[in-house]
Amino acid sequence: MISATKLKSVDFYRKIPRDLTEASLSGAGLSIIAALSIMFLFGMELNSYLSVSTSTSIIVDRSSDGEFLRIDFNLSFPALSCEFASVDVSDILGTNRLNITKTVRKFSIDPNLKPTGFEFHAGPLPTVNNHGDEVEEEHNEGSISLNSDNFDKYTHQHPILVVNFFAPWCSWSNRLKPSWERASRIMRQRYDPEMDGRILLGKVDCTEEFDLCRRHHIQGYPSIRIFRKGTDIKDNHGHHDHESYYGDRDSESLIAAMEALVRSLPTKSRTLELEDKSDHTVNAVKRPAPLTSGCRIEGFVRVKRVPGNLIISAHSGAHSFDASLMNVSHFISHFAFGKKLTHRMMSELKRLAPHLGRNYDRLTGQSYITDHDHANANVTIEHYLQIVKTELVSTRYSQEVFEEYEYTAHSSLVHSVNVPIAKFHFEPSPMQVLVTEVPKSFSHFITNVCAIIGGVFTVAGILDSILHNAVRLIKKVELGKQF
Template sequence: MISTTKLKSVDFYRKIPRDLTEASLSGAGLSIIAALSMMFLFGMELSSYLSVSTSTSVIVDKSSDGEFLRIDFNISFPALSCEFASVDVSDVLGTNRLNITKTVRKFSIDPNLKPTGFEFHAGPLPTVNNHGDEVEEEYSEGSVSLNSGNFDRYSHQHSILVVNFYAPWCPWTNRLKPSWERTSRIMRQRYDPEMDGRILLGKVDCTEEVELCRRHHIQGYPSIRIFRKGSDIKDNHGHHDHESYYGERDSESLVMAMEALVSTLPRESHTLKLEDKSDQTVDAIKRPAPLTSGCRIEGFVRVKRVPGNLIISAHSGAHSFDASLMNVSHFISHFSFGKKLTPHMMSELKRLTPHLGSSYDRLTGQSYITDHGDSNANVTIEHYLQIVKTELVSRKYSQEFKVFEEYEYTAHSSLVQSIDIPIAKFHFEPSPMQVLVTEDPKSFSHFITNVCAIIGGVFTVAGILDSILHNAIRMVKKVELGKQF
């Protein structure tokens, strides 16, 4: 057994009897200052331990998301109709995808960017196989010429008014003209406007009746609209509610379509019996016309990770457009690459790397508006985007864990005069490099060591200062006593 006396001999912290010690005001002051210093330095060390330390490096992109890149967008076009608005993508490898609809949604909006109805389901843009009659022949005018003065009167006189909005310079209009007039004559013979009045075919020259065509949101020629009596104007802020015809344009197909429209009305004794093949009729050849001239386009597309273009423009395989009247002004609510970050992920990104994330959605809230006029006609708006991937990695337990990744980009925009149909073009170019941000957690043992160093260091320094101060006071007292004697 080791005796108590021998055990005490190894005591590093030998005690001085309390009655041999003396308290002083200077020592009390230094003790208070030392305690406050310890608390302050401990708080600083704890804050440093809890804060995130990161290191940034630039490496060759080793993306795990494959060869494709996702683009999310929400863009409003106050002067581009949903009827013809098309989302196209292309890249330097020769890939071309036109009128993407599977992952894209369209909503009609007014000039103030407010929605005016439900989602616009336009379906695929039409590709007309039969356009005009095979044999051209002399024809007489069969359709009624409409203008701002008589349009409303005719639409209220007839149960169905089918109107061809055209432009004389349009080649598609000239190809449609023979079959349209022939169809008009046939329908007049079968349904005399004065005796029957259920259907009438008319036409509007949009180069002469500009305001009338604008009122019905005509942007492509020829546009065939179907107006039904009593439903032209609904109680929806005065917006026109009608339908567009997208079927074939030869006289036989047009007559079948017109007959199908009449068949939905009360039949009279002289109404002709439709052929069986007309039962496929109306829904396949007509769809709701846009309520307004604006469109909000939202959704996403997947593109290859190579330089390419996302293009939004008016597109149709069976219509012509007046480039001087087209306007692709737009407001961007969202435009980002890669997976869409949730608000929680964005806040986490800001916490870990405050200098990142500011370019994740750089175009948000930006508007690119051109006033309609001669000086601003045929204006294409182009955006040049440089994309860099940023990957955040956490290093714990000697292993690396990927927290999340995001794509940041720079954007430069310009307005370009063009003789072609104006477009909104987003040219993107992914960088072959990526930014790697590594989170380096601090060791707990390092934190404890620093805390001990703080306590011991402050205690030692305070003891040295107290000793110096105490000896200085003693010397002063000795000097004063020496002077007295």
């Protein structure tokens, strides 16, 4: 066995007997300063060890979701009816998708952007057939011509008034006219306005009665509205919206629909009708109508990862539109690209890259409203969006990859001779930003801590030795002068 004496010979830290050491005030001061310095430097090193360190690089886009990009949006159009609002997608590869409905929802809204009804579901596209009705002569028209002077009178005079709002220049209105007039004549024969009068069919020329059509929020021609007791507003559990006819436009379908409306009324003699007419007109209370016929459009679409357009416009396969009357002013509640970020993903994003995420939903809260006057007619609102993808690789979640899309946005108003639209032109970047978390070495942290302790201790010892020797030298000089 190795003796204790031999073992002591390898001691690096040989002790000096306490009787041979001497304490001093200068040494005590330096010891306190050294201890504080060690604590401060240790705290700095610990903070550096616990802080996040990342490396950033620019690489070619290596998206994991293939060649498609998701666009989430929530847009409110105060002056665009849900009846005609269409979400379309196109790109430079020739893709064109019109009126996307599978992943898009629409709600009628009021001027304060609050819903006025339940989710809007468009009916089937009307079938426009003439069935030989085009041979009918003009003087045999059966519908009543309505204008601003007599409109309220007729709407209150009959339990049901069905009105065709049309424009003479509209091809769809002209195709509907023969069927509408034939149906009107037949309904007048069956329900004589003088003897029965439970239903009457009328028409309004919107090129002559511009204010009347605008008051009823007519945006497409022809529009067939159903007025009951003086109003076309239907009350659905506190929500209000216009009551319209969306069925086929041949005379047989129109007559069948009118008969169904009459069947919903109680049978009443014309005598009693005439007796009640004055009271009915006086006491009729209109349900509150929306001041505008707006629409909120929300949902998502998947597009190819190439430059393209998301377009919101008025579209119909059986209506015409007056471009000068269309207004696509809108408010953006949400517009973002890529997968929706969860709370955990947002927290990790802020931890790894606090400067990112500011442009994740850059258009949120932005409004693009134009006053609809002559100077602002036919105004298309365009947004040009440049998209950059960022990938974050986190070591906290075993090298899990988080994806986030940011974009810049530039908007402009463009006058056009066509029907105004709201266009979001997007252009994905072929490059992406890669942010990788760099893990910290614990051994490196321990090494630095030891270096701090040993370094401070050594420097303090050197300073104490210099100070102690200087004091001794001064004392010797003073003693030499005394002798």
